[in-house]
Structure formats: C-alpha cells, structure tokens
Amino acid sequence: MKASRSSSLRLLLLLFGCCGCAAAAHPFRPPPDLDVTPRVTVSINNLLDCRRFGSSSAVNYSTMLLEADGQRLYVGARGAAFALDAADVSAGPPLTIAWEASPEQKLQCLLKGKDNKTECFNHIRFLQRFNSTHLYMCGTHAFRPLCAYVNAEKFAMSPPEEGRDKCPYGPTTGFTGLIVDQELFTASQYEFRSFPDIRRNSPTLKTEDAPTRWLNDANFVSSALVRESLSGSVAGDDDKIYFFFTEGGASGTHGRVPRVARVCKGDRGGHLTLQKRWTSFLKARLVCSLPEYDFHFNALRSVFVMPGETPRDTLFYAIFGLGWKNTKASALCRFSLSEVQEAFQGPYMETQDSGSNWNEYSGKIPDPRPGTCITDATRARGINLSTSLPDDVLNFVRRHPLMSQQVQALDRRPLLFKRTTDYTHVAVTVVQGLDGQAYHVLFMGTDEGWLHKAVHVEGQLHIIEERQLFEQPQPVENVLISVKQRSVYAGAPSGVVQLPLSSCRRYASCYDCILARDPHCAWSGDACVDVWAYADKSTLIQDIQRGRRGCDNTRGDVATRRRSVRVGDDVLLQCELSSNLATPLWTLDGQELHGYGLSSGFRTGTDGLLVIRARRDQSGRYTCYTLENGIRVAVVTYNVSVSLDPPLPPTEDPRRQSIPSPPATPSEGDPSSRMPHSEMLSAKSMEALYLSLITILGSLCVVLTVVLFYLGFCLRVGNQGKYSLRTAAATYPGGKRNPKKRNSSHLELKTISSNGHGVHNGVSMRPYGDIHAGGFLQIVPGEAYTSPNTDNATPPPPAPPLPTAPECNFANGLSATLPNVLRRMNGNSYVLLTQSDGESAAPICPSFADELNRILEKRRRTQLMPRPDESSV
Numbered sequence: 001m002k003a004s005r006s007s008s009l010r011l012l013l014l015l016f017g018c019c020g021c022a023a024a025a026h027p028f029r030p031p032p033d034l035d036v037t038p039r040v041t042v043s044i045n046n047l048l049d050c051r052r053f054g055s056s057s058a059v060n061y062s063t064m065l066l067e068a069d070g071q072r073l074y075v076g077a078r079g080a081a082f083a084l085d086a087a088d089v090s091a092g093p094p095l096t097i098a099w100e101a102s103p104e105q106k107l108q109c110l111l112k113g114k115d116n117k118t119e120c121f122n123h124i125r126f127l128q129r130f131n132s133t134h135l136y137m138c139g140t141h142a143f144r145p146l147c148a149y150v151n152a153e154k155f156a157m158s159p160p161e162e163g164r165d166k167c168p169y170g171p172t173t174g175f176t177g178l179i180v181d182q183e184l185f186t187a188s189q190y191e192f193r194s195f196p197d198i199r200r201n202s203p204t205l206k207t208e209d210a211p212t213r214w215l216n217d218a219n220f221v222s223s224a225l226v227r228e229s230l231s232g233s234v235a236g237d238d239d240k241i242y243f244f245f246t247e248g249g250a251s252g253t254h255g256r257v258p259r260v261a262r263v264c265k266g267d268r269g270g271h272l273t274l275q276k277r278w279t280s281f282l283k284a285r286l287v288c289s290l291p292e293y294d295f296h297f298n299a300l301r302s303v304f305v306m307p308g309e310t311p312r313d314t315l316f317y318a319i320f321g322l323g324w325k326n327t328k329a330s331a332l333c334r335f336s337l338s339e340v341q342e343a344f345q346g347p348y349m350e351t352q353d354s355g356s357n358w359n360e361y362s363g364k365i366p367d368p369r370p371g372t373c374i375t376d377a378t379r380a381r382g383i384n385l386s387t388s389l390p391d392d393v394l395n396f397v398r399r400h401p402l403m404s405q406q407v408q409a410l411d412r413r414p415l416l417f418k419r420t421t422d423y424t425h426v427a428v429t430v431v432q433g434l435d436g437q438a439y440h441v442l443f444m445g446t447d448e449g450w451l452h453k454a455v456h457v458e459g460q461l462h463i464i465e466e467r468q469l470f471e472q473p474q475p476v477e478n479v480l481i482s483v484k485q486r487s488v489y490a491g492a493p494s495g496v497v498q499l500p501l502s503s504c505r506r507y508a509s510c511y512d513c514i515l516a517r518d519p520h521c522a523w524s525g526d527a528c529v530d531v532w533a534y535a536d537k538s539t540l541i542q543d544i545q546r547g548r549r550g551c552d553n554t555r556g557d558v559a560t561r562r563r564s565v566r567v568g569d570d571v572l573l574q575c576e577l578s579s580n581l582a583t584p585l586w587t588l589d590g591q592e593l594h595g596y597g598l599s600s601g602f603r604t605g606t607d608g609l610l611v612i613r614a615r616r617d618q619s620g621r622y623t624c625y626t627l628e629n630g631i632r633v634a635v636v637t638y639n640v641s642v643s644l645d646p647p648l649p650p651t652e653d654p655r656r657q658s659i660p661s662p663p664a665t666p667s668e669g670d671p672s673s674r675m676p677h678s679e680m681l682s683a684k685s686m687e688a689l690y691l692s693l694i695t696i697l698g699s700l701c702v703v704l705t706v707v708l709f710y711l712g713f714c715l716r717v718g719n720q721g722k723y724s725l726r727t728a729a730a731t732y733p734g735g736k737r738n739p740k741k742r743n744s745s746h747l748e749l750k751t752i753s754s755n756g757h758g759v760h761n762g763v764s765m766r767p768y769g770d771i772h773a774g775g776f777l778q779i780v781p782g783e784a785y786t787s788p789n790t791d792n793a794t795p796p797p798p799a800p801p802l803p804t805a806p807e808c809n810f811a812n813g814l815s816a817t818l819p820n821v822l823r824r825m826n827g828n829s830y831v832l833l834t835q836s837d838g839e840s841a842a843p844i845c846p847s848f849a850d851e852l853n854r855i856l857e858k859r860r861r862t863q864l865m866p867r868p869d870e871s872s873v
Contacts, residue, residue: 033460034413034414034415034416034417035417035418035419036416036418036454036461036462036463037463037580037581038452038463038464038465038466038580039462039463039464039465039515039516039579039580039581040464040465040466040506040516040578040579040580041465041466041468041580042465042466042467042468042503042506043468044468044469044470044471047467047468047499048500048503048505048506049499049500049503050497050498050499051088051089051090051497051498051499052089052090052495052496052497052498053075053082053084053089053090053094053495053496053498054494054495054496055077055080055082055096055495057079057080057098058077058078058079058080058082059077059078059493059494060077060078060123060171060477060493061075061076061077061477061478061491061492061493061494061495061496062076062077062477062478062491062493063075063076063077063124063125063126063127063478063491064076064127064478064480064489064491064496065127065128065129065135066086066480066482066489067086067129069484070086070482070483070484070485071085071086071087072084072085072086073085073086073089073480073482073489073496074127074135075491075496076124076125076126076127076137076139077124078121078122078123078124078171079098079099079100079101079121079122080096080097080098080099080100080124081096081097081099081124081127081137081150081157082094082095082096082097083095083096083155084496086482086485086487086489087485087487088498089489089496089498090498095155096155097150097155097156097157099122099124099139099148099157100121100122101120101121101122101141101142105141105142105144106120106121106142108142108143108144109142109143109144112143112192114142114143114170118171119140119142119143119170119171120142120143121140121142121171122139122140122141122142122146123139123140123171124137124138124139125138125139125140125167125168125171125175126138126147126166126167126175126177126186128177128178128179129152129179130149130179130182131182133151133152133153134149134150134151134152135149135150135152136148136149136150136179136184137149137150137157138163138166138167139163139167140167140168140169140170140171141160141163143169143170143192144164144169145162145163145164145166145167145168145169145190146160146161146162146163146167147160147161147162147163147166147167148160148161164190164191165190165199165201165204166184166186166190166199166201167186167188167190168188168189168190169189169190169191169192173188173189174188174189174196174218174219174220174221174245175187175188175220176188176220176221176222176223176243176244177223178223178224178225178241180225180239180241180265181265183200183201183202183265184200184201184202185198185199185200185201185223185241185263186198186199186201187199187218187220187223187243187245188220195209195213195215196215196217196218196219196220196245196247197215198215198243198261198263198278198281200267203268203269203276204276205263205267205268205269205276205277205278206276206277206278207277207278207281208274208277208278208281208398208401211398211399212351212398212399212401214281214283214401215245215247216247216248216249217247217248218245218246218247218259219245219246219247220243220244220245221244221245221246221300221301221302221303222243222244222302222303222304222305223241223242223243223244224241224242224244224303224305224316225239225240225241225265226239226240226241226242226305226311226314226337227239227311228240228311230311235375235376235377236375236376236379237373237375238264238265238266238373238374238375239264239265239266240262240263240264240265240373241262241263241264241265242260242261242262242305242316242340243260243261243262243263244258244259244260244286244300244303244316244318245258245259245261245300246258246259246298246299246300246323247259255298256298256299256323257285257298258285258286258287258288258297258298258299258300258318258320259283259284259285259286259300260283260284260286260316260335260340260407261281261282261283262280262281262282262283262340262344263278263280263281264280264373264374264386266373266374266385266386267279267280267373267386268385268386268387269386269387270386270387270389270391270394271387271388271389272391273391273394273395273398274394274397274398277398279371279386279389279393279394279397280371280372280373280386280397281371281397281401282344282371282401282402282403283401283402283403284340284343284344284402284403284405284406284407285406285407286300286318286333286335286406286407287406287407287408287409288318288320288331288333288409288414289409289413289414290413290414290417291412291413297320297321297322297329297331297333297414298320298322298323299320299321299322299323300318300319300320301319301320301321301330301423301424301425302318302319302423302424302425302426303316303317303318303319303426304316304317304318304426304427304428306428306430306440308337311337312337312338312341313337313338314336314337315334315335315336315337315410316334316335316336316337316340317332317333317334317426317428317440317442318332318333318334318335318426319331319332319423319424319425319426319444320332320333320414321422321423328419328420328421328422328447329417329418329419329420329421329422330416330417330418330421330422330423331414331416331417331418332414332415332416332417332423332426332442332444332461333409333410333411333414333415334409334410334411334415335407335409335410336410339407339408339410340407342405343403343405343406343407344371344403345369346403346404346405347360347361347362347403347404347405348360348361348365348370348400348402348403348404349361349400349402349403349404350399350400358402360404361400361404365396366390366392366393366396367393368381368383368389368393370393370394370396370397370400371397371401374386411459415456415459415460415461416454416461416463421446422446422447422448423444423445423446423447423452424445424446424447424475424476424477425444425445425476425477425478425479426442426443426444426445426479427442427443427479427480427481427488428440428441428442428443428481429441429443429481429483429501431519431520432519433519433542433544434522434531434537434540434542435542435544435545437544439455439456439457439519439544440455440456441453441454441455441456441501441519441520442454442455442456442461443479443481443488444479445475445476445477445478445479445490446475446476447473447475447476448473448474448475449468449469449470449472449473449474449475449476449492450466450467450468450469450476451466451467451469451476451479451488451490451499452465452466452467453465453466453467453518455517455518455519455544457517457544457545458545462517462547464516464517464518465503465516467499469490469492469497469499470492470494470497472494474492474493474494475492475493476490476491476492477491477492477493478490478491479491481501483501486500486501486502486530486532487499487500487501488500488501501520502518502520502521502530504518504520504521504522504528504529504530505527505528505529506528507521507528508528509551509556509633510523510528510541510550510551510554510556511551511556511631511633512528512578512579512633513528513541514541514542514543514547514548514549514550514551515547515548515579515581515628515629515631516528516547517543517544517547519531519542519544520532521542522534522537522540522541522542523540523541523542523550523551523554524539524540524541525539525541525554546629547629548629548630548631556633556634558623558634558635558636558637559635559636559637560636560637560638560639561636561637561638561639562638562639562640562641563638563639563640563641564640564641564643565611565614565640565641565642565643566614566642566643566644567614567615567616567642567643567644568613568614569613569614570610570611570612570613570614571610571611571614571640572608572609572610572611573608573609573610573611573622573624573636573638573640574607574608574636575607575608575609575624575635575636576607576608577606577607577626577635579626579628581628581629582626582627582628583626583627583628584604584606584608584609584624584625584626584627585624585625585626585627585632586602586604586609586622586623586624586625587622587623587625588618588620588621588622589620589621590621590623593609601613601614601615601618608624609622609624611640614640614642615642616642616643618640618642619640619641619642619643620639620640621637621638621639621640622637622638622639622640623636623637623638624636624637624638
C-alpha cells in the first residue's frame with residue numbers, strides 16, 4: 001500500500017513538473033482581449049427553430065453545396081447524397097442517391113489493409129455545380145475513387161467514371177476542389193502512397209516533383225477563386241485560384257508551416273520546359289502569431305474567403321491550431337489579398353539540395369517576371385500563352401516556387417485565441433447595422449459540436465452566443481450560410497442542423513438586446529426583433545460599437561418575490577444571470593452588500609445570494625442587479641422577513657418528510673409543569689416501577705442475545721446468510737465483485753432529505769429558507785477489503801489509527817481544515833463548509849470515527865439479511 005502510494009505520488013509530481021515545463025515553454029495565457037468568452041450559452045434543449053436531417057443509412061455529412069438561389073441544399077455523406085429543401089431540411093422525404101461501394105470493392109479495400117469500419121466505404125468528397133443542368137460528384141469508393149454527373153432537376157446520377165486524378169483515396173485525406181468555367185481544379189494526395197499535388201483536369205496540369213519538389217507533405221484545407229480579370233483591370237490580369245494548406249518545413253525540422261499558393265486560371269504549362277506543369281505556381285507562408293510572445297500557430301484548419309468591392313479588397317478568415325496532440329487551442333486571423341499579392345511580387349527563395357536550407361535569392365530575375373500570369377504587358381511582347389514563355393523564365397520557376405516575404409495577418413495578431421476550444425470550420429457573412437456600417441458576422445464550429453456566433457468590431461471579436469448542436473460531442477465539419485433563407489447549416493458525422501441566423505426573441509429586455517451586440521437584432525420598444533423584418537427601422541434601437549446605449553428611457557419589469565424564514569435558518573435568494581459576461585450585485589434596502597464572508601452573514605454565487613443563519617436585522621428588501629459592460633440592471637427583488645415564528649406543520653407539504661421533535665423540557669412558567677400530584681407518582685411507587693421495567697428489559701435482552709448467537713452459529717455452519725459492510729463495499733450494486741476496491745475501508749455517509757439537502761459526503765448542509773424537511777441516514781458502501789477465501793472468513797483488520805494532525809480528510813478529498821467555501825451544487829444549490837476559527841481547535845474526526853466504527857460493528861453483528869437493500873438502512 002505504502003509503495004503504491006509513494007509511486008503514485010512520484011508520478012503525480014512528475015506530471016505536474018511536465019505540465020509546469022510545458023506551460024513555461026508555451027505561453028497559453030493570451031491577452032484578455034483575445035481569449036473571449038461567449039456571452040450566452042444555449043444548450044441543445046433551449047435551441048429555437050432548430051431543424052435536423054439525418055438518415056439511418058448514412059453518416060458523415062461533411063460535403064455540402066448551397067444553390068445560388070437558396071432553394072436547395074445538396075449534401076454528400078457516406079454511401080448517399082441528398083437534395084434537401086433549404087427552407088426546412090427536415091421537411092418531407094428528401095431526394096436521395098444511394099451510392100455504395102460494391103462488396104467486391106470493399107473486399108479489395110480490406111485486402112489493402114484498410115479499415116472496413118471507416119475507410120472501405122464510398123465517402124462523397126466533392127459535390128459542386130458543373131453547369132446549368134448538372135452537378136459533378138466524386139467519392140472515395142473504398143479506395144478506388146469514382147466520379148459522376150448528376151441531373152440537378154431529377155437528382156439522378158449518370159454512370160460513374162474514373163476519379164483517381166480528381167478525388168482522394170481516403171475519407172480523411174486533405175482535399176479541396178473547385179469547378180471554374182467547367183474546368184476542375186483540385187488539390188490532394190490522389191494516388192495510393194503518392195505525393196500531394198495541385199491539378200487541373202483538362203488540359204491536365206500538375207505540380208513539379210523534381211529537381212525541386214514544390215509541395216512537402218501538404219495537407220490541403222481550402223481553395224478560392226478571385227476574379228481579377230473583371231472589367232476595369234488596368235493590367236488585363238488573369239483570374240487566380242488560391243490554395244491554402246499546411247506542409248512540412250525545411251528538411252531536418254519537424255515543424256509544420258501554413259501556406260498559401262496561387263496558380264493562374266489560364267495557365268497552359270510550358271512548351272518543352274514544364275510541359276504539363278504549372279508555370280504560375282508560387283507559394284508563401286501565412287503568419288498567425290502572438291508577436292509579444294514570439295509564438296506561432298502552425299496548423300491551418302479552415303479558410304473562408306470574404307469578397308470585397310474590388311478583388312484587392314478580398315479578405316481571408318482563417319482558423320489555426322497548434323498541431324499538438326492532446327492540446328486544445330485555436331486562433332482566428334484574417335489576411336488581405338493585397339498583402340498576399342505583395343508577397344508574390346517580392347524576392348524569391350532558393351535551395352541547393354531540393355528542399356533544405358532555403359535562402360533568399362539575390363541574383364538576376366528573368367523577364368517577364370517568373371510565376372506571373374499573362375497580362376496586357378506580356379501580350380504586347382507577343383506572349384499570349386504560357387507555352388510561349390522563354391525557357392530561362394520556366395527554369396527559374398521550376399527552382400524557385402517559394403517566396404521570401406511572409407504574409408502577415410492584417411491585424412498583426414489574432415482576432416481570437418481560445419485555449420480550451422478547437423475550432424474546425426468558419427463561415428462569414430456581412431450584415432448592415434443601423435449605424436450604416438457593414439459588420440462581419442462569423443459562425444465557427446467546434447470539435448465538440450458547438451456553433452459560436454461572433455461579430456467583428458474595430459479589430460476585436462465579440463462572441464454573441466454559443467449553441468450546442470448535438471448531445472454527443474462530435475466535430476462540426478462544414479458550415480454554410482444562406483442569407484435568403486436566414487439560416488446557417490452545420491454538417492457533422494450524425495447529420496445536418498439548420499438554425500436561424502439570429503434568435504432575437506431570446507433577449508427579454510432592452511438592455512439584454514443591446515448588450516448582445518448582435519447586428520441582426522434591435523429593440524423595437526416592446527421586444528427584441530430581427531432587423532430585416534422591419535421596413536421602418538428608424539424606431540429601432542441598436543448599439544453594436546459599444547453595446548450599452550439606447551435604453552436609458554426604457555423601464556423593464558423587475559420580478560418581486562417574498563420570503564419568510566425563521567431566525568437561524570439559511571435562505572438562498574436565487575438570481576440567474578443569462579449572460580456569462582455579467583456579474584451579480586446585491587443591495588439590501590438600497591445599500592450595496594460589499595462583504596460576503598461568514599462573519600458578514602452572506603455568501604454569493606453565480607446563481608444567488610445565501611443568507612447564513614438569518615438574523616432579525618437581516619430582514620429587508622434585497623435586489624439583485626446584473627453588472628455588464630458598465631451597465632447595472634435590476635433582475636429580481638426579494639422582500640425577506642426573518643421572524644421567530646415556529647415551523648410550518650409537516651402535513652402542509654406532503655412532499656416533505658416530518659422529523660420527530662425532541663420532548664420539550666418544562667419550565668417554571670409552563671402550566672404543564674404544574675400537574676396534580678397523586679399517590680401513584682410517589683417516590684416508592686416510581687422506584688418499584690423502574691426496577692420492574694429494568695428486570696423485564698434485561699430478560700428480553702438476554703433472550704434476544706441467545707437467539708441471535710444461536711442463529712449466527714447456524715448461519716456460519718451453513719455458510720449462508722453472511723453479510724458484512726466490508727464485503728458489500730467490495731461489490732457492485734448488482735452483486736458483482738468489484739476487483740478495484742480491495743485495499744481500503746472507506747465508507748460514504750449521506751443524509752438524504754426530501755428537498756435534496758442534508759449531509760453531502762460527510763459535510764453538513766443547512767436547509768434554506770422556510771424549508772423544514774426530514775431526512776434519513778444512508779450508508780453507501782465505499783471501498784472495502786474482501787477476503788479471497790469465502791469459506792474461512794478472517795476477522796476484519798483493526799481500524800486505522802486516528803490522525804493526530806488537526807486535519808480530517810473525507811472520501812471525496814475535502815478537508816475539514818479547508819477555508820470556508822461556498823460551492824455550487826446541481827446548478828441551483830450550495831454546500832456550506834464551516835470550520836473552527838482557531839487553528840489549534842481539536843477536529844471532530846476522532847469522535848466521529850469512533851462513533852461510526854461502533855455503529856458499523858453493531859450493524860455487522862446484528863445483520864441477518866444476506867444482501868439487504870441499502871436504501872432501507
């Protein structure tokens with residue numbers, strides 16, 4: 001026992017030491033303005049207007065396509081594709097295409113060493129609009145990819161075609177793809193055990209592998225088309241496709257590096273040099289870091305492209321992670337397309353040994369500039385296609401795909417850094433505020449099935465709310481926004497969830513509506529409403545910039561309640577705060593309560609104020625205020641009356657159990673003490689009566705003792721009917737022996753009352769308010785020693801020595817010498833832990849342990865039932 005405890009202690013110290021070193025090496029405490037707390041938390045049971053879709057025949061709803069008109073939502077899952085009504089994804093049976101891998105193909109997949117529970121299926125990885133009448137869909141098909149055209153109107157699939165150059169083999173391989181003017185651009189690891197690649201289907205173009213490999217173990221995340229050939233382009237530039245991925249760093253290092261790469265849509269490859277290879281491929285590093293800590297986020301997870309008024313105004317919102325196992329942390333950075341273009345116009349990097357020791361190139365750069373698209377300037381020189389580019393330009397492109405200049409975040413730091421959350425996907429929409437400004441509203445999915453809604457205000461992010469989408473934690477793999485349907489869609493392994501963009505009616509008061517800072521919501525004078533539903537917006541109140549102005553002339557209804565309690569009782573005045581950013585503030589008769597210690601008679605918590613051992617002078621008017629963003633709003637008022645009135649009879653509330661009251665001691669002034677005297681109550685008569693009762697009771701005790709010893713002897717001989725608390729403590733409630741509980745003798749005592757209060761894990765809890773409920777003592781088996789030999793029962797080991805130090809540890813790890821703490825239990829109740837003020841006061845544990853051992857020993861000797869019901873103890 002001692003050896004195991006010492007080894008456990010050493011292991012614990014080692015763990016703390018490792019954690020301390022990790023904390024010292026990696027600063028996980030970001031500035032307070034970055035680690036933003038969601039203002040409102042909405043559980044799955046409180047979601048408003050939530051609609052769901054999920055089929056029993058499919059899982060992994062990760063691929064989604066929302067039509068431009070907002071009428072249909074196409075979803076690709078494992079083994080099936082669906083066409084859903086975007087207005088209500090749960091409405092009616094959806095149009096369905098069943099596309100499973102054949103048994104023969106699943107067998108071949110299994111022979112390749114793949115998992116027949118996850119990988120040897122047809123996971124649909126690509127689903128996009130091809131033209132006005134058809135979609136294009138690709139699936140892994142049990143590690144033999146196939147693609148097919150889909151009639152969008154009938155939702156019917158044509159015969160499949162080969163897809164190994166268009167779709168990855170596995171369901172988790174990094175992949176992204178776009179269809180631009182009926183040309184397919186994809187990026188993935190296409191073939192079995194091949195290198196990652198960026199490809200175009202027709203005419204076929206690929207990245208280069210030698211002499212300089214352009215991609216190093218790249219994991220692709222997203223891609224985007226930027227139309228730079230629009231009318232008004234002074235350079236006559238080409239459209240460009242940007243790819244976002246994470247790849248390995250230089251050779252000899254184990255780090256990962258976030259990247260952005262670019263190719264030109266009109267690229268046709270070189271004539272001889274770089275034939276069927278990109279002539280416009282360039283890549284640069286994306287930097288999302290905390291400069292004050294010199295700390296970089298190295299794993300790219302999701303990217304959303306927010307188009308601007310001009311192509312150069314395009315923004316990229318990107319989710320980053322740390323890329324460390326068992327470490328949760330996420331950062332949100334945004335990048336400007338203008339800075340990406342500037343990096344691609346900067347100096348190049350070069351290497352001498354195909355991937356290691358990259359250095360900035362300082363030599364002569366050929367003309368026209370390598371890696372650029374065909375523009376009006378090159379056309380004026382007779383170069384109309386990439387196949388006409390000179391060989392020196394193409395050779396330079398082959399050896400210099402990496403740019404020296406890094407792409408810094410637009411704000412030079414993250415907009416958000418969450419230490420305990422892994423964001424998986426982000427989508428952004430623009431909302432026009434009542435102040436005339438355009439606000440970016442973000443929806444971010446997490447790895448545990450939550451959806452966070454945030455607004456970007458002047459370089460900072462305010463998380464409006466977090467909504468729980470699924471009961472079972474699972475990653476949100478896709479997020480889409482439909483402005484026409486006023487909905488956001490989230491895809492996950494178990495199904496698709498549709499939620500409204502806003503839940504304005506959740507905010508009950510003017511200040512609650514304004515403090516939310518939701519651009520979708522405003523106060524109408526009577527309720528919090530959706531802005532888009534009002535044609536006349538002049539009467540609406542909204543303050544997105546500061547979240548505090550506009551409600552000065554409004555009055556909210558404050559709930560008023562009455563509480564009557566007895567002197568000496570504890571009373572809980574509940575005050576539930578709807579905002580995670582708010583703090584409670586209590587006043588008594590208009591005076592603010594500052595001290596909350598035991599000496600003050602008050603303790604405060606997140607759900608109310610506890611009046612401890614109420615006194616007469618604590619009667620009065622208690623008001624709970626919510627303090628948020630400098631605004632104080634009254635929530636509830638209690639008129640508390642503390643009196644000496646006796647408790648209510650227990651029959652008034654059938655739900656409460658009655659407790660027999662101890663007999664009252666008569667006093668001189670009590671009329672009952674002046675009873676008439678009779679001869680029957682004389683001293684001699686009472687003495688004879690007592691002697692008779694003692695003789696009778698003694699005889700009964702002797703008889704019962706003989707009977708009990710006789711029965712115990714018979715039961716021991718028959719090896720039946722044995723029961724001990726030590727044996728019961730080593731078994732499960734169902735009677736099965738617990739192999740883990742063999743080396744301890746702890747028992748847990750609980751006092752359970754009708755209102756759920758009493759003794760919790762050996763700690764005293766006082767009833768609240770005017771509740772006068774009874775309770776009963778329940779002995780719950782804890783850990784105990786059981787003898788491996790059931791035939792020869794050995795006597796129980798002696799009780800452990802009582803602790804000599806003034807400290808008593810209970811089974812739950814609490815200590816009697818802990819400071820007075822007010823703990824929240826089950827969301828709306830408290831545990832009050834009290835102690836003696838003097839450090840030298842003797843603990844109550846020795847007397848309690850002696851009494852407990854005496855009760856348990858008596859219980860063990862007198863128990864006859866082989867397996868009693870614990871609730872009856």
